[in-house]
Amino acid sequence: MTIQLHDTMAGAARELVPLEPGHVRVYSCGPTVYGPAHIGNFRSFLFGDLLVRYLRYRGFRVTWVMNVTDVDDRIIKGARAEATTIGELSERHRKMLVSDMQTLGIAMPDFMPKATENIPQMVELIQKLLDGGHAYKTDDGSIFFRIASWPEYGRLARLDPEGMKVGERVEADDYAKDDVRDFALWKGPKPDEPSWETSIGPGRPGWHIECSAMSMRYLGPSFDIHTGGVDLVFPHHTDEIAQSEAATGQRFVAYWLHNAFLQMGAQKMSKSLGNIERVGDVIDRGISPRALRLALSSAHYRAPLSFGEDSLQAASSAIDRLDALFAALATYRCDGPDDATLPDLLDGARAAFEAALDADLNISPALAALFDLVRELNRRIDARVLSTADASRATAFIRDLDRVLGIAPALDESLDLELQKLVDDRAAARAARDWAASDRLRTVLAERGILVEDTRDGQRWRRGE
RNA sequence: GGCGACGUACCCAAGUGGUUAAGGGGGAGGUCUGCAAAACCUCUAUUCGGCGGUUCGAUCCCGCCCGUCGCCUCCA
Numbered sequence: 155m156t157i158q159l160h161d162t163m164a165g166a167a168r169e170l171v172p173l174e175p176g177h178v179r180v181y182s183c184g185p186t187v188y189g190p191a192h193i194g195n196f197r198s199f200l201f202g203d204l205l206v207r208y209l210r211y212r213g214f215r216v217t218w219v220m221n222v223t224d225v226d227d228r229i230i231k232g233a234r235a236e237a238t239t240i241g242e243l244s245e246r247h248r249k250m251l252v253s254d255m256q257t258l259g260i261a262m263p264d265f266m267p268k269a270t271e272n273i274p275q276m277v278e279l280i281q282k283l284l285d286g287g288h289a290y291k292t293d294d295g296s297i298f299f300r301i302a303s304w305p306e307y308g309r310l311a312r313l314d315p316e317g318m319k320v321g322e323r324v325e326a327d328d329y330a331k332d333d334v335r336d337f338a339l340w341k342g343p344k345p346d347e348p349s350w351e352t353s354i355g356p357g358r359p360g361w362h363i364e365c366s367a368m369s370m371r372y373l374g375p376s377f378d379i380h381t382g383g384v385d386l387v388f389p390h391h392t393d394e395i396a397q398s399e400a401a402t403g404q405r406f407v408a409y410w411l412h413n414a415f416l417q418m419g420a421q422k423m424s425k426s427l428g429n430i431e432r433v434g435d436v437i438d439r440g441i442s443p444r445a446l447r448l449a450l451s452s453a454h455y456r457a458p459l460s461f462g463e464d465s466l467q468a469a470s471s472a473i474d475r476l477d478a479l480f481a482a483l484a485t486y487r488c489d490g491p492d493d494a495t496l497p498d499l500l501d502g503a504r505a506a507f508e509a510a511l512d513a514d515l516n517i518s519p520a521l522a523a524l525f526d527l528v529r530e531l532n533r534r535i536d537a538r539v540l541s542t543a544d545a546s547r548a549t550a551f552i553r554d555l556d557r558v559l560g561i562a563p564a565l566d567e568s569l570d571l572e573l574q575k576l577v578d579d580r581a582a583a584r585a586a587r588d589w590a591a592s593d594r595l596r597t598v599l600a601e602r603g604i605l606v607e608d609t610r611d612g613q614r615w616r617r618g619e
Numbered sequence: 620g621g622c623g624a625c626g627u628a629c630c631c632a633a634g635u636g637g638u639u640a641a642g643g644g645g646g647a648g649g650u651c652u653g654c655a656a657a658a659c660c661u662c663u664a665u666u667c668g669g670c671g672g673u674u675c676g677a678u679c680c681c682g683c684c685c686g687u688c689g690c691c692u693c694c695a
Binding site: 165182183184185186191192194195196197198199201226227228311312313314334335337361381382383384385386387388389390392393412413414415416417420421422423424425426448449452453454456457458459460462464465467468469470471472474475478479481482510516517518519521522523524525526529532533535536537584587589592593596605606607608609610614616 | 621622623624625630631632633634641642643644645651652653654655656657658659687688689690691692693694695
């Protein structure tokens with residue numbers, strides 16, 4: 155079975171065939187670190203994470219690059235307002251980004267290049283465009299991409315290049331240019347703005363050029379997959395394609411993948427709408443990181459995803475259900491023979507799981523396959539048809555699927571000495587049929603975040619939250 | 620206006636031209652249990668925004684209408 159991915163350029167799902175067999179090169183548009191990223195941004199990064207995790211699960215070698223934009227108008231403005239440097243401001247927010255990514259269990263990209271550390275690569279690219287007649291310099295030292303030199307401009311967004319001329323946004327840009335549709339590759343120096351001395355003159359990079367330069371640096375002039383939010387289709391990715399392909403003469407990207415927005419009620423979550431929440435806000439409200447991850451992952455990436463208290467509570471409950479199964483499997487003891495039909499059950503679950511994700515990363519049926527399995531395993535635990543070894547096999551199996559999902563409980567499930575003593579004391583109290591003491595200890599443990607449950611295999615515990 | 624999507628139960632959300640319309644959450648009842656929790660069982664959409672059309676048959680294809688959202692050089 156092959157992996158199908160919906161390519162925005164084709165407007166349809168296409169079979170993934172890596173340029174280099176067995177190796178997939180992925181570039182994800184990362185954030186501009188002018189402030190803390192909000193969870194809408196993280197939906198995007200989580201989508202990149204799902205893609206990369208699944209490709210790796212399927213046995214591909216993956217090289218994943220996510221850029222960090224650390225120079226732009228908002229960063230400059232922010233640094234000025236705080237009387238600090240763009241370097242300090244952006245590094246502070248980059249660290250928060252990495253921290254939040256770790257909280258959400260997002261795999262660290264192989265490379266997270268900063269724009270300001272790739273200026274020479276951008277300059278080289280811009281020089282090529284100047285040499286090829288695709289770019290021109292204006293009086294203030296800015297350099298623009300000449301859209302008229304690139305007939306295929308706008309294909310990704312299905313734009314009519316002629317129709318764009320009526321766009322009445324001439325005033326939107328402070329820089330003079332030949333054609334309103336032309337976009338900045340390089341912005342000429344201005345007082346009070348950071349500027350780099352380069353062979354194409356002083357100034358700073360435009361927004362789009364960094365992604366072309368950095369993706370090519372780490373992945374080559376032509377690579378497999380480029381991801382980002384739907385809002386980036388135009389102009390960002392449209393411009394990236396034009397400048398990259400005009401410079402190299404090669405197809406830039408083989409598959410363009412775009413995720414839909416996170417919805418807060420009827421609208422997208424966005425800073426300009428003021429309806430944002432941050433990872434820290436949600437965690438501080440007592441929602442576990444895994445529940446947040448599940449809530450942000452539970453719909454297909456190209457479908458708008460509703461976010462709110464209901465979805466967080468639903469995800470928390472689903473995580474609890476998963477945790478309860480792990481706890482039950484860990485405590486389960488039965489000396490009987492192995493369940494002869496368990497291998498078929500697990501094979502069926504895996505087949506359903508993979509079939510769903512093969513189809514353009516359709517995570518909903520994949521989660522359904524997991525939770526179908528959860529129910530069936532609980533049934534078999536109740537019926538005691540599993541052997542002790544079967545319980546271990548089932549645990550290992552779910553952990554294997556979880557390489558893709560990232561929602562299973564942590565592996566390290568040991569308690570500190572004090573809590574372990576309380577757990578042991580309660581087991582002793584129960585053995586002595588001292589219900590008052592055992593109930594009291596159960597309450598004490600619950601207040602410490604440890605949920606104790608009694609089963610015919612004895613007492614078991616799991617972490618709440 | 621141009622372009623791109625969407626409307627499935629109380630909420631979230633898959634899906635298929637035709638046997639029972641996934642899964643999660645919530646709710647009701649039940650089993651088990653010292654109690655509790657967890658788990659399991661049963662029930663919770665004769666129906667897929669509305670109206671037409673194509674078809675032996677449509678939620679799924681086509682048209683129109685209603686409603687919602689996104690992008691059109693700030694934007695994951």
